[in-house]
Amino acid sequence: MNAENTPGRPRAEMTAPMHRETVRVRPGRTNAELAALVPHPAADANKYTRGHLSLVVGSAAYPGAACLASAAGERAGAGYTEVFCAGKSMITVRGWRPSLVVRDWHTWKPERIAAVRADRPAACVIGCGFDAEERALTSLLMETVRAYPGPLLIDGGALTLLANATGLRLCRRRAEAGLPTVLTPHGGEAARLARGAQVDETLEPPALACALADAYRAVVALKGPTTFIASSDGAAEAMDRGTAALAKAGTGDVLAGFIGSLLAQGIAPRDAAALGCALHAEAGRAAADALTDICVSAEDLITYLPAALRALEP
Numbered sequence: 001m002n003a004e005n006t007p008g009r010p011r012a013e014m015t016a017p018m019h020r021e022t023v024r025v026r027p028g029r030t031n032a033e034l035a036a037l038v039p040h041p042a043a044d045a046n047k048y049t050r051g052h053l054s055l056v057v058g059s060a061a062y063p064g065a066a067c068l069a070s071a072a073g074e075r076a077g078a079g080y081t082e083v084f085c086a087g088k089s090m091i092t093v094r095g096w097r098p099s100l101v102v103r104d105w106h107t108w109k110p111e112r113i114a115a116v117r118a119d120r121p122a123a124c125v126i127g128c129g130f131d132a133e134e135r136a137l138t139s140l141l142m143e144t145v146r147a148y149p150g151p152l153l154i155d156g157g158a159l160t161l162l163a164n165a166t167g168l169r170l171c172r173r174r175a176e177a178g179l180p181t182v183l184t185p186h187g188g189e190a191a192r193l194a195r196g197a198q199v200d201e202t203l204e205p206p207a208l209a210c211a212l213a214d215a216y217r218a219v220v221a222l223k224g225p226t227t228f229i230a231s232s233d234g235a236a237e238a239m240d241r242g243t244a245a246l247a248k249a250g251t252g253d254v255l256a257g258f259i260g261s262l263l264a265q266g267i268a269p270r271d272a273a274a275l276g277c278a279l280h281a282e283a284g285r286a287a288a289d290a291l292t293d294i295c296v297s298a299e300d301l302i303t304y305l306p307a308a309l310r311a312l313e314p
């Protein structure tokens, strides 16, 4: 790695020629910029002022995704982490981490969540471990997109279910109401989102991230060896701190938990995406240093989050 690419060093903005479109690509943020965003608890904090994270995750087919996303959310600082999952997944999630509040997702009523206040921040993550073949999950998703009154992160199988005219319309309506939405697709999910919005799925990743952000009126973190974070300002932020050790099943679920937790602690959506992605990448690097790039698994990113936080400190 040359000095230009050392994480934490300021780098120059560039204009990259993209496939049939040109977007501005901004370098990732410096360690100092990211450290300034880290939500340390106030001395008089309680579990509610530290942020209420609701996760609607983990179909019967994928209880593991619910475990990973919710444990990541709790470890990243949310004060109250509540998991709504399939009845068949509940015992797995409860056994995995007793501090999580685990409920059946039939009891999830997004419209009953109180409006999010600055002194009682909250956010919702939906979709990690959704089985996109389970069409009944569509109404759970669409009802949440329509009625959840705070920042909402959509990930995993829910992105496939969102990729149609109804999903597009509901995301735009949230934006009009001032409610932030964050989408965290991998390449396959991004292509589906593009098809659902009649966006050219063959665009290069930075341009695709910007086009999806514009279409869905959302912050988009398009994941890959370099992750591109875009909102509707026409510029993509490149986050290239990661390592191929992250290329294992479940690491995306952990990322959704990290970003969701930061949203639940009141961090602005684009900042939460940038900080969450950087912490995820740094946790991967710290885990690989200790365990080798072969042996890291998604659970290790949760274990190594403290090392990632320390890596950002000045």
Ligand SMILES: NC(=O)C1=CN([C@@H]2O[C@H](COP(=O)(O)OP(=O)(O)OC[C@H]3O[C@@H](n4cnc5c(N)ncnc54)[C@H](O)[C@@H]3O)[C@@H](O)[C@H]2O)[C@@H](O)CC1
Pocket: 061, 062, 063, 064, 065, 066, 127, 128, 129, 130, 131, 132, 155, 156, 157, 158, 186, 187, 188, 189, 249, 250, 251, 252, 253
């Ligand atoms: N332990 C668990 O319970 C896990 C559950 N998971 C959940 O499994 C569900 C299905 O997610 P998957 O991502 O496995 O499958 P998807 O149904 O999203 O599709 C994967 C397909 O997309 C294609 N694709 C194209 N570009 C890709 C890229 N950059 N990365 C990955 N796939 C790409 C692949 O060819 C593959 O056939 C999600 O809800 C997810 O949250 C996964 O996160 C893995 C771990």
Ligand SMILES: Nc1ncnc2c1ncn2[C@@H]1O[C@H](COP(=O)(O)OP(=O)(O)O)[C@@H](O)[C@H]1O
Pocket: 185, 186, 223, 224, 225, 226, 227, 242, 243, 244, 245, 246, 247, 248, 249, 250, 251, 252, 253, 254, 255, 280
């Ligand atoms: N070669 C790589 N280098 C750096 N980061 C990677 C690499 N491959 C994957 N990642 C990261 O790993 C995560 C994988 O997420 P995702 O594909 O959603 O996994 P899953 O669905 O199994 O949870 C993303 O954050 C992505 O940026």
